[in-house]
Amino acid sequence: MEWKHRTGITALCQVLDVKECDYRLARAQIGYVYVEKQRLDKKSGKVRNLCYPPDTSMLYAVQKRLEERVLNELTLLTEVRGYRKNSHNINTAADVCGHHFMGKVDISRFHPSTTLRHVATALTEHGLSPSWSREIAHLVTFKRSVPQGAPSSNHAANIVMDSLLRRYVKPVADRLNVQLRNFGDDIVFFGNDAVAVRACVAQAKTAFRKLGFKANEKCRDCEHRGERREFVGCATGREHPDYPREKYLAFRKELRTLLHSERMRIAPAPLTTAKQLNSLKHRIVYVRRLNPKKARKLFDLFYRLCHARRSSPCVTSPRSWHRVGREGGDLPDRVEAVGTPKPQAAIGKGAQDIDAGHNRLCGNGLQNPIPANSPQKNPTHRQGSSPG
Numbered sequence: 570m571e572w573k574h575r576t577g578i579t580a581l582c583q584v585l586d587v588k589e590c591d592y593r594l595a596r597a598q599i600g601y602v603y604v605e606k607q608r609l610d611k612k613s614g615k616v617r618n619l620c621y622p623p624d625t626s627m628l629y630a631v632q633k634r635l636e637e638r639v640l641n642e643l644t645l646l647t648e649v650r651g652y653r654k655n656s657h658n659i660n661t662a663a664d665v666c667g668h669h670f671m672g673k674v675d676i677s678r679f680h681p682s683t684t685l686r687h688v689a690t691a692l693t694e695h696g697l698s699p700s701w702s703r704e705i706a707h708l709v710t711f712k713r714s715v716p717q718g719a720p721s722s723n724h725a726a727n728i729v730m731d732s733l734l735r736r737y738v739k740p741v742a743d744r745l746n747v748q749l750r751n752f753g754d755d756i757v758f759f760g761n762d763a764v765a766v767r768a769c770v771a772q773a774k775t776a777f778r779k780l781g782f783k784a785n786e787k788c789r790d791c792e793h794r795g796e797r798r799e800f801v802g803c804a805t806g807r808e809h810p811d812y813p814r815e816k817y818l819a820f821r822k823e824l825r826t827l828l829h830s831e832r833m834r835i836a837p838a839p840l841t842t843a844k845q846l847n848s849l850k851h852r853i854v855y856v857r858r859l860n861p862k863k864a865r866k867l868f869d870l871f872y873r874l875c876h877a878r879r880s881s882p883c884v885t886s887p888r889s890w891h892r893v894g895r896e897g898g899d900l901p902d903r904v905e906a907v908g909t910p911k912p913q914a915a916i917g918k919g920a921q922d923i924d925a926g927h928n929r930l931c932g933n934g935l936q937n938p939i940p941a942n943s944p945q946k947n948p949t950h951r952q953g954s955s956p957g
Contacts, residue, residue, distance in 0.1 A: 572701065573697065596707070598626055628708075659859065674758075675754060683729050753801075758773075
């Protein structure tokens with residue numbers, strides 16, 4: 570679509586199909602409507618600083634229109650796969666499988682590091698007029714950087730990444746016969762020449778560092794085919810993408826821990842909530858797309874967990890006996906607390922004879938019988954001497 574010669578807010582409002590007064594209201598809401606909060610990512614364990622407008626604000630509505638009618642219409646490289654329709658991390662990882670060498674670059678805090686100037690320059694390079702580029706860059710940024718969580722942030726980051734790859738990285742990779750893929754802030758280079766892969770990784774790191782971006786510790790110069798080679802959460806060391814073994818073992822341990830907790834509980838209410846079960850089920854379905862065999866084993870533990878959750882509380886565990894005894898509660902009829910006397914029928918014949926002999930002695934008045942030839946404890950006088 571030809572937008573290079575279109576300028577002004579009125580023309581932009583016509584493309585977005587919004588009133589000019591609503592557009593100016595959204596422009597004014599940039600300074601006070603954003604919500605900033607932190608959220609723990611359960612998959613990676615990292616704390617993400619989210620910043621987004623509420624879905625009831627006019628700014629949110631304008632950003633959604635901007636994403637649908639302008640940003641999605643811009644042409645991107647086929648190597649840019651993140652946040653695009655009909656694109657998935659498994660499909661991207663499948664392109665890397667089967668190649669001998671792989672190197673990757675992971676940019677730290679890519680969204681907050683993408684400035685207003687990066688966005689405006691990238692939009693101009695993709696065919697928008699300088700006037701629209703500056704206006705749209707102000708709409709999709711907060712405090713002069715791309716916020717993480719806004720509806721237009723991922724598409725703006727994709728456009729910036731596409732511009733950087735076109736200018737600095739892809740010409741070098743094509744000259745060295747190395748392929749590349751991008752998914753979010755991850756860039757992977759793969760081919761059959763280890764020296765060429767290392768050269769592309771070094772070129773990408775240098776280019777991103779000059780533009781103000783910083784690579785983190787996940788970068789790899791070159792990796793050969795092996796079990797531990799990963800990209801965007803998938804193992805890429807074999808012919809087809811697989812679920813990484815370390816993640817599989819951690820997931821299996823998590824399910825076993827939940828299953829043991831449910832089996833050992835004494836409270837009537839289950840410990841695992843329905844929301845947790847739903848999350849576990851969707852995670853196993855994702856594993857099934859990569860490795861059905863691993864998914865079957867995880868589903869087996871999941872069904873056991875569901876059965877233990879529906880079952881009655883555990884009353885056969887010695888640990889639960891002690892716990893109930895300390896709390897002073899009543900024990901079930903079929904369970905005897907530790908320390909309670911056993912029925913007489915359960916006592917052996919030898920023990921009955923010993924108890925009978927003890928009762929005869931005590932019945933004759935000899936509470937502490939002492940043999941005649943044994944010395945007394947704490948005697949009142951010595952043996953062989955007459956009492957004084």
